[in-house]
Amino acid sequence: MNPKLVFKRVLKSRFIGFFAFVLLTSCQPNTDSQAELIQRALHEPAAAMQLANQRLATAQYNEALYWFRQAALLGNNAALEHALQLQQRVQGRLASAQWLQQQLDANAIAISAVSDAQRATLGLWAEHQPLVSGFKHAQGCQLTLQPVISQQLGADTWQRLLQQWQQDRQLSQLPVCFLSVYTVNSTELACTEDSDSLIQCQYNVLNSLVAKGTFSQLLVIAGRGKAGYNNGIVQLPDNASLALLRHEFMHILGFVDEYQLAARNAQQVCQLGVIYPNVIIGNDVTGYLQQWQLTPEDITLTAVDSCQVTPLQAYRVVSQANVMRFYELELPDLYFQLAKKAIAQPEQLMPVQYYFAYLARQQQNWPQWQQFMQQASAMGYADATQALAL
Template sequence: MSRAMNSMSSTSAATVFKKSRLAGFFLLLGVVACQDAPTTEQQLLSRASTDGAAAAQLARLRLAENDLTAALQWWRQAAALDAPGALEHALMLQVRLEGKLATAHWLTAQQAAGQDYTHQLQPQLLAELGLWAMPPQTEFSAAENLAGASCSLRIQPVVTSAAAERTYQLLAQQWQQDPQLSQLPVCFAAVVRVQSTLLNCSEQAASRIHCEYQQLQQLVQQGQFQQLLLLGGRGIASFNNGIIQLPEDANLALLRHEFLHIAGFLDEYALSALAARAVCQSGRIAPNLLVGADNSTLARYRQRYRVATQDIELTAVDTCQAVGLQAYRPVAAVNSMRHFEAPLPQLYFDLLQQELEQAALLMPVQYYFAYLARQQEAWQDWYQLMHTAAGFGYPPAIRALSKLNQTTTAAAAAAED
């Protein structure tokens, strides 16, 4: 029994000793590994100024550590040393960190500084950043009638990236297939590509998209269209001054909502105080909104929009609550002016068609650009833009030119005297 115990103890001791030796061996390996890692990284650092592969390896190490800013710098260093694939990695990471516009600006700045990376990139990748292989377009082909009807309203689509162009092509197809929109007398010109760095469309998700629209002045001056449809940037869509602004990933419901603004339709959700002060005046009427429900306002609405009393179901909406006024829509159902994805009521569609029959009364984008030209005292541009707006039959433009002619005539007569 004692011998067996001793034998078991010897065996157990030997086992413990072996385990101890193994544990010590692995501990030694761990210590060596900890000593080798900094040495290996130091070697990479010493070579990275001239060795693209070393710089790329450092970029991967920083990426694994989630140090994205450092990873971006090393990918750029690797790209400068022509490491295969490094530039694509750098661009994808910069898009993730800073957005597409900042990435496009970085590329163009590098090119201006004498480091032209574009030869390393496929045209499609450049187009995704809005850096088209061809120079920015300033001319376009004749309008295409997507709706299959006469053109009361012509729209010029402009895109700032390949993604925006894909979105527009999808929207154009869906517009043709939509049972309501396809009936409208609306024509779309061939799409125009513009460099993203030229328009600088913002990319803040919670803010309205802003672009440098004046960069499109030559296009607007040359064009025989009344409205611009601009797809670019990321953020909140809008319609102002003849420009429908959509994000590059917009859907048809959003386009429909903003398009209705062209015809004077107003939002049926609560506006900000600033917007409400501009929109909400007691007694105002729009195709889909009455500010106040007194008999006078209702009578003016019925007369202006030729709507029968029995077709009106006044329903309170929140549009003007920020300024303490109650607004009403003429239908009971929640619709696309309240929620983009909601249906467009038949009454709204009828009113939309009615307004498009009088498209000359809808402000063309040239009138807005004429206003901008006047601010800059660019009178030749003002005259050309105002002349185009008047050619569409827009009454304020016609009056402005008539006033100019009267003033010129009076000045000439005074000079003769």
Template sequence: MKRQSLIKLVTSLKKSRLAGFFLLGLLLGCQPTALQEEQQLMLAAKTDAIAAKRLARQRLASNELPAALAWWRQAARLGAQDALEHAIRLQIRLEGKLATAHWLTQQPHLPTLNNPAILAELGIWSKNVPQTDVAAWQHTAGCALTLQPVVSHAQGERTWQALLNAWQHDPQLAQLPVCFKPLLRVNSTELNCSEQLGQRITCNYAVLAPRVAQGDFQQLLVMAGRGVASYNNGIVQLPEEASLGLLRHEFMHIAGFLDEYALAPIIAKTLCQPGRMAPNLLVGNDSKVVARYAKRYGVAQTSLQLTPVDTCNAVGLQAYRPIAVITPMRHLDAPMPALYQQLLLKALATPQQLMPVQYYFAYLARQEQAWQNWQHFMQGAAAFGYPAAISALAVEVGE
């Protein structure tokens, strides 16, 4: 009797175990897989901002940044203000500020971005962006040369504030009869400065034509974009994060100073000609060139320390600087030699010989056959005494 009871108990336990396994199988079969959960979440994200933000965070956690950006944007389109800010910051990281600003201004169905700091960083200036008064600076000795600073982003504005302060406290630069107009802000999407590291910065300078036409400055100082600084046609172009040494170097180009490092072949071919002279450079060192240099710049020949530089190497010509020590035209942070300070002051004593930016804008107007604009800009250049502009207007009258 006891044996039969034991058999029944064992049989009962086996059946219950099988039933338990069967029930567990049914339960597992009813649970959604990870793939199914993902599909459901993506389906919900079409209309639900919370679901879209969840997907964005998941993609961000797995370092799928383009996918995370897409879902942040989707959540923003569904009205999530915080998602829009996340999308903007991630896009800046992936594509840069300019591309992000262009994208934002081309999205009519996004919620209004009520974050002045982000708008300023993108260079989208509006009434909601706090105005920072970066005043003009007038030299006590007058303005032989006046520059108009221009920025397109908050970073450029911060940099310019620091540079203007540093300029005023630099013992050499502060002596120059140079003035700066109040800072001009231009939307980044309009100025459209390039952001390619290792390449010269280019901008849509035409957007500055109305300001140039006012004719109350000779040079533009544009602090925007990322890349290599330059000076051409009355425009000092600096990256939005520039040092005082870089500003000083490019400013000296206005006065005719040339680089003392090897120029690119295409530039060397234009600038390097036998007998060519600049305040800081002689192409060749024969006695006639040296004598002409000394006479033009008022320097005693006996004080010259002609030192070979690499400026014209690309065209097989040897150039020389008039001094032995390393200068700011070779290394940005090198001290300014007294001779270079003297030569800089000498150039600024005849500012009418320095090409004003209005002359370049007259050239652009001529390229477009906009003759009324050409005349207006050329008259502006002539008003500064620039000889080529005066001659151009005289020829027009003569014709």
């Protein structure tokens, strides 16, 4: 069977339930010729809606979207709702938000035609932005994260994750604090929505937040795709689970993945003399035990694939597969104890300000570089202090 036909049938099925009432209207007899209807649709919203319904009924989604938009620009608010929902399903929420923002900026669509709920869904925040309060641990804040969201789904997801964190047997014991959620327009943060790739965002729009922030890590819940941690930024999709958050959080503390790393990452991670909480590179067991104040009886060396693309062998320090191999699995008790030790030395964890100093250096913004580097140094991060001394 032609793959294009299979895709077309699958895609068509996704819209049948949602647009059932629209399809029903499209089944009404059409006495106008298409040419006449198109001419009328340039000025009459009802005619544009009729064309959109016809195109939708025959799975011509791009054409249906065009005519829904035409009807919306002629003042039909129902057409605007259809256009936004159809575009989200065909092109994604970011593309929908960008189109709507363009129309609002051009006064082609009145702001009164868009509800607060519609704007929040797309991440075009009205004056009253959704707020998820922060959380301060009873034992204090050895590590503080700043949650960032760009759409309503991200806010809802973070509300759920924060509650689950506080109920988790292990995570709830860690002296970790979360500030109140920070919202930024989706069109500015512009997080990617490719399910097969790592999520990428325009982090430079967070410069002012990082510059005045009393936190060392960013937790960005936005976009769709693969989660990741890099340079002080935990990036999660806006439908993330607690298990996924836990896995990426462990990266903040220096834990490395126990599956085969990509060549570029392996070259950075797989180096002799570098000590991680969960993995030993090569055979430097003595240095590992000294670093984490453990005895040989505390660990069970088990080969893992982390450094498979390099000449070095990596070993995890527990026997069972765990959260660092498959994020849905459990956090071993030893890893939990090591996590507490890592958090007890927050000055060893790279703050996001250090990364933003690097970005400022790329742009040759030296005053901003100085500010971010001073912030990182004030947090006790030795590399930042050394950079300022040069």
